[in-house]
Amino acid sequence: MKRPPTMKDIAAELELSVSTVARSLADSPRISRETRARVVSAAERLGYVVDLAARAMRSGTSSIVGLIVPDIRNDFYSTAAKAIADCCQERGHQLVLAVTDDDPKLELEHLRNLRSARALGFIIIPSVTPAQETLRLMRATPHVQFVRNCAKVESDWFGIEDGEAMRLAARHLIDLGHRRIAYIGSTVAISTGRDRLEGFRRTLQDAGIAIDDRLVKAGSCDTEFGFAAMQAILAEPQRPTAVVTAGARMSIGAYDCARAAGVDIPSELSFVGFSDSPTLRWCGNGLTTIALPVRELAMAATDFLFRKTASDQQSERPCRVMLAPGLLLRGSTAAPRCALVTA
Amino acid sequence: MKRPPTMKDIAAELELSVSTVARSLADSPRISRETRARVVSAAERLGYVVDLAARAMRSGTSSIVGLIVPDIRNDFYSTAAKAIADCCQERGHQLVLAVTDDDPKLELEHLRNLRSARALGFIIIPSVTPAQETLRLMRATPHVQFVRNCAKVESDWFGIEDGEAMRLAARHLIDLGHRRIAYIGSTVAISTGRDRLEGFRRTLQDAGIAIDDRLVKAGSCDTEFGFAAMQAILAEPQRPTAVVTAGARMSIGAYDCARAAGVDIPSELSFVGFSDSPTLRWCGNGLTTIALPVRELAMAATDFLFRKTASDQQSERPCRVMLAPGLLLRGSTAAPRCALVTA
DNA sequence: ATAGAGAGCGCAATCGATTGCGCAATTCGG
DNA sequence: CCGAATTGCGCAATCGATTGCGCTCTCTAT
Numbered sequence: 234m235k236r237p238p239t240m241k242d243i244a245a246e247l248e249l250s251v252s253t254v255a256r257s258l259a260d261s262p263r264i265s266r267e268t269r270a271r272v273v274s275a276a277e278r279l280g281y282v283v284d285l286a287a288r289a290m291r292s293g294t295s296s297i298v299g300l301i302v303p304d305i306r307n308d309f310y311s312t313a314a315k316a317i318a319d320c321c322q323e324r325g326h327q328l329v330l331a332v333t334d335d336d337p338k339l340e341l342e343h344l345r346n347l348r349s350a351r352a353l354g355f356i357i358i359p360s361v362t363p364a365q366e367t368l369r370l371m372r373a374t375p376h377v378q379f380v381r382n383c384a385k386v387e388s389d390w391f392g393i394e395d396g397e398a399m400r401l402a403a404r405h406l407i408d409l410g411h412r413r414i415a416y417i418g419s420t421v422a423i424s425t426g427r428d429r430l431e432g433f434r435r436t437l438q439d440a441g442i443a444i445d446d447r448l449v450k451a452g453s454c455d456t457e458f459g460f461a462a463m464q465a466i467l468a469e470p471q472r473p474t475a476v477v478t479a480g481a482r483m484s485i486g487a488y489d490c491a492r493a494a495g496v497d498i499p500s501e502l503s504f505v506g507f508s509d510s511p512t513l514r515w516c517g518n519g520l521t522t523i524a525l526p527v528r529e530l531a532m533a534a535t536d537f538l539f540r541k542t543a544s545d546q547q548s549e550r551p552c553r554v555m556l557a558p559g560l561l562l563r564g565s566t567a568a569p570r571c572a573l574v575t576a
Numbered sequence: 577m578k579r580p581p582t583m584k585d586i587a588a589e590l591e592l593s594v595s596t597v598a599r600s601l602a603d604s605p606r607i608s609r610e611t612r613a614r615v616v617s618a619a620e621r622l623g624y625v626v627d628l629a630a631r632a633m634r635s636g637t638s639s640i641v642g643l644i645v646p647d648i649r650n651d652f653y654s655t656a657a658k659a660i661a662d663c664c665q666e667r668g669h670q671l672v673l674a675v676t677d678d679d680p681k682l683e684l685e686h687l688r689n690l691r692s693a694r695a696l697g698f699i700i701i702p703s704v705t706p707a708q709e710t711l712r713l714m715r716a717t718p719h720v721q722f723v724r725n726c727a728k729v730e731s732d733w734f735g736i737e738d739g740e741a742m743r744l745a746a747r748h749l750i751d752l753g754h755r756r757i758a759y760i761g762s763t764v765a766i767s768t769g770r771d772r773l774e775g776f777r778r779t780l781q782d783a784g785i786a787i788d789d790r791l792v793k794a795g796s797c798d799t800e801f802g803f804a805a806m807q808a809i810l811a812e813p814q815r816p817t818a819v820v821t822a823g824a825r826m827s828i829g830a831y832d833c834a835r836a837a838g839v840d841i842p843s844e845l846s847f848v849g850f851s852d853s854p855t856l857r858w859c860g861n862g863l864t865t866i867a868l869p870v871r872e873l874a875m876a877a878t879d880f881l882f883r884k885t886a887s888d889q890q891s892e893r894p895c896r897v898m899l900a901p902g903l904l905l906r907g908s909t910a911a912p913r914c915a916l917v918t919a
Numbered sequence: 920a921t922a923g924a925g926a927g928c929g930c931a932a933t934c935g936a937t938t939g940c941g942c943a944a945t946t947c948g949g
Numbered sequence: 950c951c952g953a954a955t956t957g958c959g960c961a962a963t964c965g966a967t968t969g970c971g972c973t974c975t976c977t978a979t
Contacts, residue, residue: 287935289629630965
């Protein structure tokens with residue numbers, strides 16, 4: 234409750250001016266060793282800490298970094314958050330967590346807040362349909378787009394090779410002998426949704442497999458959609474022998490649905506999940522899934538943001554970093570019971 | 577890059593004084609409707625937002641709320657974080673996320689940072705062994721202890737009825753006919769660890785079941801410990817027929833170990849997990865687990881913190897809120913193969 | 920008609936850290 | 950021994966929002 238001591242208090246204690254205290258603490262040259270030592274020791278003794286608000290006011294920008302995510306309970310984002318938090322901690326920045334639930338209104342509000350706080354910059358997983366003002370605010374503040382890319386703002390983007398992820402999944406199933414493969418992914422309104430579906434399509438085409446559009450479901454990226462999509466797929470007269478999912482939450486929903494419907498995995502249906510988390514290892518016989526280099530990507534993005542805000546020079550063209558996903562082979566995929574291997 | 581407009585800019589635009597602008601925006605009485613309207617519209621037009629740093633400086637405290645957690649990837653904590661973030665968003669506070677990894681040094685550093693930021697208050701899951709200065713800083717700032725309770729600081733505490741959680745788990749197993757029940761929990765150095773073990777012990781005693789101390793493992797609360805503890809338990813000459821776990825991470829580790837060792841759950845071993853997450857539903861035949869009212873608890877804690885910081889009156893005695901856990905019955909528990917039901 | 924009430928708004932100080940400028944003391948070169 | 954260079958430190962302004970105080974001007978009541 235009693236306010237923390239300020240430089241003024243230190244100055245009074247040592248009968249020095251505030252400027253001298255400031256310069257001592259800032260390790261400025263024009264201060265004698267002796268004075269500096271006295272100041273430092275007094276600061277420690279009194280329990281002095283800089284007032285970040287005051288510093289932010291002077292410098293015009295705070296040391297706050299924003300993280301704008303749609304869902305912190307998602308293992309993918311919480312892993313990223315951890316990595317980003319680590320980076321911020323190392324460099325003495327505060328990490329402000331903003332959860333949007335993919336709601337453009339909340340997203341905008343959080344962006345306004347960060348602007349109010351004079352945030353140094355932010356890392357954002359853009360919502361599906363950002364508001365106009367959101368775009369304006371993004372352009373006005375240093376930031377990095379994470380995973381998803383909103384093309385309406387030309388900015389640096391750290392993502393996953395989404396097409397490659399789906400190629401891995403589809404290729405794996407094709408190699409096992411599957412020919413009738415369903416796809417459950419997020420809306421093509423998001424960059425990741427587009428790229429993933431594209432990767433899936435191309436892989437099947439390259440393998441000379443026709444795509445049954447009734448088995449391709451792209452919608453919102455939540456658990457409910459995954460569940461509904463799987464339900465629709467299972468209701469098809471001619472069921473697929475395999476499913477790839479292209480989103481963590483919908484992957485869980487789809488898996489839930491299949492299990493609840495009593496579908497045996499993998500004998501009746503091979504299932505490729507998306508993103509990994511510790512518990513997925515023991516879903517049934519283990520979930521074959523796409524593993525993403527989340528931590529590496531998040532750290533790269535954060536480092537980049539710091540470097541960008543540190544150098545006042547505007548970067549020439551937007552940076553674009555894509556990391557490669559991997560495929561974790563576990564027990565949810567197998568050869569189809571009646572393999573239609575024609576080759 | 578161009579600085580956001582300030583009250584001064586608005587004042588200049590309308591040829592008013594800064595004070596009038598401030599009062600208009602603050603909805604102060606002594607301002608005519610007309611002036612207020614002009615100011616508000618100009619503010620909107622220019623895209624004005626308060627400078628939180630400046631406001632914090634004047635008021636002596638920022639609108640920042642800290643959240644200090646050991647692990648944001650843990651579903652329990654990320655669920656809490658979501659609830660807390662929602663509360664903060666509603667009231668226009670910024671949520672600063674600080675992850676400690678249960679490291680007292682990091683914990684202290686984060687606490688110092690929050691002090692630097694003149695945080696309004698914070699919600700903390702205290703680490704196992706907080707540093708002396710951590711305790712001092714806690715006493716100096718409004719805060720709420722969440723789930724874990726560090727008795728060295730007398731403060732408000734929002735927790736789970738830990739003893740009751742273990743009673744539910746143990747009672748369930750006993751009712752199924754188990755008599756040889758192992759326990760894997762966190763160190764008794766933490767309040768939760770203590771209370772949980774206590775609840776377990778008492779329930780077995782009340783049922784007249786002797787406790788084999790070789791089957792009681794209490795250690796660090798990470799996945800690795802859970803794994804090791806299960807390994808030790810499985811190595812016992814006389815294996816237990818059931819295990820209860822008392823911590824989310826160690827629960828996963830223990831489950832991993834059992835599955836990896838080829839133990840059939842539940843026929844060879846009944847397993848009660850701790851804390852729930854969407855994917856746990858499909859671990860094997862589903863994981864019977866203790867479900868915690870995380871969101872409710874987190875919201876209650878946050879609300880309380882806000883009420884506390886709003887009223888300048890010091891609360892008389894520390895508040896202590898405990899919510900009751902539940903038991904989610906799924907497929908990982910069953911009657912033991914050779915039930916030694918004596919009754 | 921005029922004092923008193925109140926409404927509407929401006930002046931200036933404040934919060935704490937930072938920094939350009941300037942003053943004084945010391946040291947150096949010649 | 951003197952001007953110049955260097956070192957060590959203080960003054961004062963600045964960042965933007967907030968607020969107590971006080972100055973006008975209008976309106977009302979006596």
